[in-house]
Amino acid sequence: MPLPLTIIKVGGAVVEDEARLNELLDGFCAISGRKVLVHGGGRRATAIASRLGIESTMVGGRRVTDRYMLEVVTMVYGGLVNKNIVAQLQARGTDALGLTGADIDVIRSHKRPVKDVDYGFVGDVERADGDKLTTLIEAGITPVMAPLTHDGHGMLLNTNADTIAAETAKALAKRYDVTLVYCFEKKGVLANPDDEDSVIPLITRADFARLVADGTVAGGMLPKLENAFNAISAGVSRVNITLATAIDGRHGTVIVP
Ligand SMILES: Nc1ncnc2c1ncn2[C@@H]1O[C@H](COP(=O)(O)OP(=O)(O)O)[C@@H](O)[C@H]1O
Numbered sequence: 001m002p003l004p005l006t007i008i009k010v011g012g013a014v015v016e017d018e019a020r021l022n023e024l025l026d027g028f029c030a031i032s033g034r035k036v037l038v039h040g041g042g043r044r045a046t047a048i049a050s051r052l053g054i055e056s057t058m059v060g061g062r063r064v065t066d067r068y069m070l071e072v073v074t075m076v077y078g079g080l081v082n083k084n085i086v087a088q089l090q091a092r093g094t095d096a097l098g099l100t101g102a103d104i105d106v107i108r109s110h111k112r113p114v115k116d117v118d119y120g121f122v123g124d125v126e127r128a129d130g131d132k133l134t135t136l137i138e139a140g141i142t143p144v145m146a147p148l149t150h151d152g153h154g155m156l157l158n159t160n161a162d163t164i165a166a167e168t169a170k171a172l173a174k175r176y177d178v179t180l181v182y183c184f185e186k187k188g189v190l191a192n193p194d195d196e197d198s199v200i201p202l203i204t205r206a207d208f209a210r211l212v213a214d215g216t217v218a219g220g221m222l223p224k225l226e227n228a229f230n231a232i233s234a235g236v237s238r239v240n241i242t243l244a245t246a247i248d249g250r251h252g253t254v255i256v257p
């Protein structure tokens with residue numbers, strides 16, 4: 001029986017809010033056994049870019065990234081957000097190591113080809129290195145992954161954090177019994193986005209298609225669900241979308257293969 005491993009992905013609204021982030025990090029540290037934290041920080045990047053006079057454009061929940069925005073996200077995700085989370089985990093006695101995809105070549109990608117939309121410097125993942133992550137994890141280290149990847153030719157690329165979480169989960173599912181938890185500021189996937197308590201307990205692919213078609217699911221929930229289904233179809237044992245203060249797997253929305 002493979003050993004259990006938990007991957008928690010924390011979204012931008014929680015990263016942005018010190019009290020909520022602290023609560024999430026307390027919860028993360030309380031999880032026993034092997035674990036990985038993946039963070040976003042999209043809202044922080046939008047705010048800092050705006051202060052620098054750079055406007056943000058999102059298409060289908062993903063950021064269009066020109067060379068100036070790439071500089072901003074590199075600083076914000078790889079520096080500000082990642083290093084603060086690592087320091088907070090160290091303060092709680094968790095031996096965390098912050099990684100972008102370029103560090104130890106852990107996530108390789110290529111620049112997304114231009115189709116209907118030119119996303120600019122956005123990376124589509126080719127592979128995540130489960131072996132190197134396993135080496136770190138088995139040495140007692142907790143990886144903290146930022147939403148940046150690289151192309152192997154010196155170019156950093158912006159990659160949605162939900163994708164980083166799914167690709168990391170898939171790579172680690174070859175060795176571990178992986179639970180992937182997407183946590184954010186809502187209680188789960190909502191049947192009515194205006195009603196915070198309208199959590200859909202369980203979603204199949206057919207439900208997802210219907211929820212997109214009727215507009216119930218939109219924006220940042222699109223990459224989250226696309227990645228959630230990708231993960232559950234590729235060997236990840238459990239995928240859950242839930243509130244950042246309810247990461248024990250007993251709340252929120254469960255993704256069904
Ligand atoms: N049906 C839905 N249920 C919950 N959230 C939804 C739904 N449809 C769209 N959303 C939006 O998706 C957002 C989550 O996406 P995003 O902001 O990218 O989160 P994260 O930073 O956690 O990845 C929610 O804050 C909400 O506004």
Ligand SMILES: CC(=O)N[C@@H](CCC(=O)OP(=O)(O)O)C(=O)O
Nearest residue numbers: 012040041042062063159160161
């Ligand atoms: C290409 C792309 O969309 N990259 C994302 C990466 C950060 C992210 O996903 O952050 P959240 O989890 O907070 O949404 C972005 O720049 O917004």
